[in-house]
Amino acid sequence: MPAAAPAPPGLPVIDYAAAPAGFPADPHPGDTRPLTQGLAPTRKIPVYDAPGGRPLAFLAPTISDVPLTVPIAQRRTGWTAVLLPSANRRLAWVPPTGGWTTVALPDQIVVERRPHRLTWFHSGRAVRSWPVSLGMPGQETPLGRTFVLGRTPPPEEVYGGVDIFALGAVPDDPDAVPTGLKGAHIGLHSWHDDDTLGRNVTNGCIRLTRGAQRLLLDRVPPGTGLLVVDQLHTPPATA
Known part of the structure; x- marks a missing residue:
């Protein structure tokens, strides 16, 4: 088992702002298999760029006073x-x-960009x-695996009066985001x-009905994996 190098105390703590650079790419970002376990820190823990590698944060x-659970991918x-998170x-x-x-994660959310389906x-x-x-052209909803980071009250009436799920993902092109959404x-x-509904009109977010959002807020816990793909090979048959 590769030993963990001591982490310098001055390393950054990952928060809502963009995560530090240097972490490895997800080798299977489009994997449709659900991530069924999450990791919940009970204290500040160092994270590395590889087993036995460099501590980076x-x-x-x-994160922002919301309990953190991150899905286990490997x-x-x-x-x-x-x-x-935040990457x-x-x-x-x-x-x-x-x-x-570890925390059990029985749920998964899959978003298909071509049929505009969650x-x-x-x-x-x-x-x-x-x-x-x-997301509209230039601000497309990012492809790949991410997760439900936490929920927050709607900041404006346009959100329909229903809480928002903040995801671990950030805009692929932060410079394309309007000034009022910088850092979101x-x-x-x-x-x-x-x-x-069914159109590419957002700044990258995933927008659905109020009834659907309320149901997901009630049933889906933080840490739940969310996968964005262009289209599933086999459309889901719902129960």
Whole structure:
């Protein structure tokens, strides 16, 4: 088992701002298999660029006062790879030195860009599907695996009065985002009307009906994996 190098105390703590550079790319960003376990830090823990590699940052138990659970994507020689918060298609490696617990993640959300469809899976079975609006040209909804980071109250009336799911993903091109959304994560949220469902009109977020958002808020816990693909090879058959 590769040993973990001591982490300098001055390393950055990953928060809502963009994660530090240097973490490895997710080797399977479009993998449709659900991520069924999450890692929840119980104290500040160092994360590395590889098993036995360089410590680059710390993960804390919370981000912006929201408890943090990150999906486990891979295990190797005693080390655990998790999807990195505040970054797209990046992994962080956690050594087997404690400071975290595992959490069961029975749900998965899959978003297909071409048919503009979101499907909620539970225990591997498709439960419900809904039409969604996605990112406009130049601000496309990022492809790949991410996860539900946490929920936040709607900041404006246009969100339909329903809480927002902030995702671990950020815009692929931060400079293309309007000034008022600089630094924001990709969100899963409702809107004040459903007139634009099925179209590419957002700043990268995933927009669905208020009823669907309320159901997901009630049933889907933080840490749940969310996968964005162009299209599934086999359309989901909902129960």
